[in-house]
Each structure stands twice: as C-alpha cells, then as structure tokens.
Amino acid sequence: MHQIIIIGSGPAGFTAAIYAARAGLEPVLIASSVEPGGELMNTTEVENFPGFPEGIQGPELMEKMQAQAERFGTKVVYDDVTAVELAGDVKRISTGDGSVHEAKSVIFATGSAYRKLGLADEERLSGHGVSWCATCDGFFFREKTIAVIGGGDSAMEEATFLTRFASKVYVVHRREELKASKIMQQRAFDNEKIEFIWNSEVAAIQGETEVTGLTLRSTVDGTEQELPIEGLFIAIGNDPRVHLVHGQLELTEDGTIAVEGRSSKTGIPGVFAAGDVIDPSYRQAITAAASGTVAALDAEHYLAALES
The missing domain is CATH 3.50.50.60 (FAD/NAD(P)-binding domain)
Structure with missing residues (x-):
C-alpha cells in the first residue's frame, strides 16, 4: 500500500x-x-x-x-x-x-x-510528412517547404524553430490575427523565411506516400487553393x-x-x-x-x- x-x-x-x-x-x-x-x-x-x-x-x-x-x-x-x-x-x-x-x-x-485536424489522410501520412512535433522531426525537413497550422504560441514556436531547417515556412491560420503572445508573434513576423496565409483552413492533405501539398479553403468565401509543400506541422492546441x-x-x-x-x-x-x-x-x-x-x-x- x-x-x-x-x-x-x-x-x-x-x-x-x-x-x-x-x-x-x-x-x-x-x-x-x-x-x-x-x-x-x-x-x-x-x-x-x-x-x-x-x-x-x-x-x-x-x-x-x-x-x-x-x-x-x-x-x-x-x-x-x-x-x-x-x-x-x-x-x-x-x-x-x-x-x-x-x-x-x-x-x-x-x-x-495534441489536437488533430480530423482529416482522412492525417493519420495515413503521419511520419511521412505530417507531424505534431517540430523538435522531433524538424531535422528531416532540411531545405524543404513546409506549413505550420495554428495561431497560438505553440504554432509560432514551431514555425520559428523550423526555419533552422526548412527553406520556407508557411503559417496557415483560420483568422486574420494571431492568438500568440506579442513577443512570439514578433519573432515570427521578423523571420524572413516565414510567410502567413490568413483566413484559411486545411481542407485536404495531398500525397500518396509522402505529403506533397495542401488544399486550403478560405474561411471568408469558401474558395480553395493548392499549396505545394513537403511537410505539415499541426499546432492547433x-x-x-x-x-x-x-x-x-x-x-x-x-x-x-x-x-x-x-x-x-x-x-x-x-x-x-x-x-x-x-x-x-x-x-x-x-x-x-x-x-x-x-x-x-x-x-x-x-x-x-x-x-x-
């Protein structure tokens, strides 16, 4: 006892x-x-x-x-x-x-x-381009184009950390302003490798054996666009x-x-x-x-x- x-x-x-x-x-x-x-x-x-x-x-x-x-x-x-x-x-x-x-x-x-997006290919491509841990997997994305989903402190930290490896990091956020603390926001805004895609959500993850891109849907008018990437990091809470x-x-x-x-x-x-x-x-x-x-x-x- x-x-x-x-x-x-x-x-x-x-x-x-x-x-x-x-x-x-x-x-x-x-x-x-x-x-x-x-x-x-x-x-x-x-x-x-x-x-x-x-x-x-x-x-x-x-x-x-x-x-x-x-x-x-x-x-x-x-x-x-x-x-x-x-x-x-x-x-x-x-x-x-x-x-x-x-x-x-x-x-x-x-x-x-970790919260997930709930998409059909999310689990299938886990470990093949989809990740929830930049520290664990960032090394595998050297000189690649990747996307981070989210707008809080975790998303900003992930995006900033990933710029050590990736050539380009997109931050995709559902709204037009971030929830992250001001200091974390500013670090991301000041990083030339990071580009923000506002008012957008992931409609689909593309790729047969590895992530090759995303289908993004506008949260404003519902229009869709394709975003070619090689890695997806999910940081939505x-x-x-x-x-x-x-x-x-x-x-x-x-x-x-x-x-x-x-x-x-x-x-x-x-x-x-x-x-x-x-x-x-x-x-x-x-x-x-x-x-x-x-x-x-x-x-x-x-x-x-x-x-x-």
Missing part, C-alpha cells in the same frame, strides 16, 4: 513528486511507457522558466526535474495506466503490465494531448487527458478535471489533480509546476488527517 501515486510525468507530476518525496511520503510516479516527460519533451528553448536566464532545452529541464524527484526517493514506473478505481479509501491503479497499484491518495497530472476518469470525476465545460477553487481537490476524497489537466487557460510549465506543488501539499494534509 502506497501513500501516494502520481499519474503523469510532466512539470506538474514531477513537482508534486518532489514535494511528496521531501515530505517522506515515498511517492510512486507512473510515467508513460511511450512519451514520458510531458509536452516539454517536444519543446526547444524554454526561456520563461525561472532560474535559467540563458534558457534551457525542454527535455533537459524534464531530466533535471526527474533527477530531483528521484533524489528524494520518488519511484518512477515506466508503464501506461489502463484503469483506475477511485471510490473508497483505497485507490487502485491498473497498468499495462497487469499490475494493480494500491494507494491512499492519487494525483492526476496527465496533461493534455491540446485536449486534456481525462479518459481515465470519465464517469468517476466531475469535468468542467472545458473538459478539464473539476477542482475546488484554487485547490487540487476533486469530488472524491484522496483524489487530486494538477497541471494542464485542470487548466484550460494558462498551460505553462511554471503554472503546471505550481499546480503540482498545491496537489502535493493537499495530499500531504489529507494523509495527515487520516492518521490523526
């Missing part, structure tokens, strides 16, 4: 683990078997995380967080959670290897998943990973796990949530880390009350 199990290995999960481990709770953190580390594993330069004035690479930041958590006694399990039983005093977490882990408390820090708790925890209108006020407390005693899975608005590494702190402290107080 564990004191606490943390599901998720992003900034929220590892920060919760650091605090829980320093409190002597010997947390078990279950990280994905395929994508441990959360979204920062797909991020290049992180310039806004306090303590790194020169910036730090996303994967390096996550490695440091994990090392810190393990230093204080966190056990990291590389497997996928397949089911959870949250009702009652004992929480049961099933993993892909057939194990069932029992704990007095659970923190969900499952983050969010994320959806909270809440599939494990459907029917067990209350969700908000945004699809995130509902918590009480500024706390991490869900509707079930002993079950807490932190990071992007409860935050539809800010979704920053530092806010996720702070949220993980709240969850660990809430869990610590809950466990202490059980013993009193």
